Amino acid sequence: MRWIVTDLVPPPGCGKLAMRPHRLQSPFRYWRSGLIVEILAIGLFIATVFLTMAVLVRVL
Amino acid sequence: MWLKLRFDDLRLIIHYVGMFIVGMGLIMVVPFLTGVLYGEYDAALDFLAGMGVVCAVGTLLVNVYTRPENVNHMHALAITAFGWLAASMAAAVPLALSANYATYLDALFDALSGLTTSGLTVVVDLDHMANAHNMWRHLTHLIGGQGIIVAALSLAVGLRGGAFSLYLAEGRDERILPNVLHTVRFIWYVTAVYVVLGTVALFGVMLYLGMDPSRGILHAFWIAVAAYDTGGFGPQSLNAMYYHSFLFEAVSVFLMVAGTLNFNLHAHVWKGNRSELWRNLEVRVLAFNILALSVLTAIGLSATRAFNGPFAAVRKGAYHILSAHTGTGHQTIFSSQWLTDFGGPAFVAVLIAMAAGGAVSSTAGGIKALRLGLIGRSVIQQVKEALAPKSAFMRARYHHMGERFLTPEIGAAAATVFILYIVTYVTGALIGAAYGHDAGSALFESISATANVGLSTGITSASMPAGLKIVYIVQMWAGRLEFIAVLVLVAQLILAVRPQRGRRAA
Numbered sequence: 001m002r003w004i005v006t007d008l009v010p011p012p013g014c015g016k017l018a019m020r021p022h023r024l025q026s027p028f029r030y031w032r033s034g035l036i037v038e039i040l041a042i043g044l045f046i047a048t049v050f051l052t053m054a055v056l057v058r059v060l
Numbered sequence: 061m062w063l064k065l066r067f068d069d070l071r072l073i074i075h076y077v078g079m080f081i082v083g084m085g086l087i088m089v090v091p092f093l094t095g096v097l098y099g100e101y102d103a104a105l106d107f108l109a110g111m112g113v114v115c116a117v118g119t120l121l122v123n124v125y126t127r128p129e130n131v132n133h134m135h136a137l138a139i140t141a142f143g144w145l146a147a148s149m150a151a152a153v154p155l156a157l158s159a160n161y162a163t164y165l166d167a168l169f170d171a172l173s174g175l176t177t178s179g180l181t182v183v184v185d186l187d188h189m190a191n192a193h194n195m196w197r198h199l200t201h202l203i204g205g206q207g208i209i210v211a212a213l214s215l216a217v218g219l220r221g222g223a224f225s226l227y228l229a230e231g232r233d234e235r236i237l238p239n240v241l242h243t244v245r246f247i248w249y250v251t252a253v254y255v256v257l258g259t260v261a262l263f264g265v266m267l268y269l270g271m272d273p274s275r276g277i278l279h280a281f282w283i284a285v286a287a288y289d290t291g292g293f294g295p296q297s298l299n300a301m302y303y304h305s306f307l308f309e310a311v312s313v314f315l316m317v318a319g320t321l322n323f324n325l326h327a328h329v330w331k332g333n334r335s336e337l338w339r340n341l342e343v344r345v346l347a348f349n350i351l352a353l354s355v356l357t358a359i360g361l362s363a364t365r366a367f368n369g370p371f372a373a374v375r376k377g378a379y380h381i382l383s384a385h386t387g388t389g390h391q392t393i394f395s396s397q398w399l400t401d402f403g404g405p406a407f408v409a410v411l412i413a414m415a416a417g418g419a420v421s422s423t424a425g426g427i428k429a430l431r432l433g434l435i436g437r438s439v440i441q442q443v444k445e446a447l448a449p450k451s452a453f454m455r456a457r458y459h460h461m462g463e464r465f466l467t468p469e470i471g472a473a474a475a476t477v478f479i480l481y482i483v484t485y486v487t488g489a490l491i492g493a494a495y496g497h498d499a500g501s502a503l504f505e506s507i508s509a510t511a512n513v514g515l516s517t518g519i520t521s522a523s524m525p526a527g528l529k530i531v532y533i534v535q536m537w538a539g540r541l542e543f544i545a546v547l548v549l550v551a552q553l554i555l556a557v558r559p560q561r562g563r564r565a566a
Contacts, residue, residue, distance in 0.1 A: 027237070027331050028246070034330035035253065041337055042317045045347060046310075049354050049382065053374045056358035 071125035078121025084150040085114035095192030103190035110154030136225035141549040148172035174200030176540035179292020179389035179514020198282040205289030205423035258284030287315035292389025292514030300390040320386035320418030345433040353409040360406025384413035387424035389514020425512030431474040438471035510539040
């Protein structure tokens, strides 16, 4: 059986409020925190590369 | 029975290629305005003339077919392969009008190098190039980095059907959002965020270095675009070495790594799925490769001791490994230093880094980390199957934007592209050697061109023979489109001239 959801039919047990159209949220609503996480991760990775080489160049 | 392109198909392909050419002409408004703003009226005229020629030719081609139908898979591949060449030819027109290119072929070399985000250059007297022309060179990185098709799709320039086929034909493996138009707009959105952040950070660095603000803002924007789009062009002949600044290198290397990540990965993290950053097979392979090659570079640089102290060696080593692996090609050493100061294991590490490349669906070129990961997993799987009892049923899995099964078809597809890259690397190296260059330099330049990196041992220059310029042009073009679109085009040409089998004489 296939269900077709429309905004004209309220779900069972719901009143008029459920029928009220609402703004769709962007799927990228966490973009600011995501960007900060990316910046931190990339920075940490570059620091790891730099430190790895620094230790090796010192030891060798 | 093969699908051959008919006359109507060719008209449809020419129609869309014409659209790309018109698009390139319209974008020339930006360097034209740059020329006017900076009082470079001769350079502005080059772009005015360029716009006129390119838009006129493009409009003629668009009108070859006025009622285009939906684009199928075969059309998409042909449009992409032709479109990239035609767009490069159009982009080369204003460059050829400047005094910085000896011939139109040289201008075409730089235009295609810019669009494919390679960064190899045959420009003459770059230090005295007009800001307008430099703006155009770096804009080609911005257009090509995201993809010409993506640029056209994001504006929905007359692409009525088959948008997803065109998107895939350009060497992109996955869509980020259900709607392909939303996908390409998201790609531009991510790019805009990183380019703006990079420009602001680099502008601060330029002011700190004492550069005039009107010049500093241009340099900051150009370097931000070239680093994020993993291009490699620079406004000065010394490339990144011109700035002599650790701060500059830190910001630019950050942008390179951000640019080499999959756009789909950005989407997942921006949707709140942060664990994808460390669970993704591609990210793991990329991180492991870079760290392993850094170790090899450190061993090599310790042996040569060519740089002034350990800090200088680490700074040069880390910068170039990241620049090579991300496919950017910014360099802070002279071309001649690759074989002397970067000799031995460090040189080999840079070769491997360039060949491996960045992530799929990013601005980077090369074999790509995901393919290397899949090939590695396939090998492990085959070993496991050999050790397991015959009755055992085993299926390998990998994490890439969710858990996926590694099917033999996926492994074979990755291996095919891997082999095509290796064959092209070696062929280009053999041709370079035939032109009299030593094997190491020839291989370095061949990998750099095919993987769209842009690091150079000095072979690439205005004085290079025309034949070798054409070879590198083909390598950059085929490498950017990951071969399939180009091979389909070649196959179509062969089918067009080959007599049909089975047709008996009456």
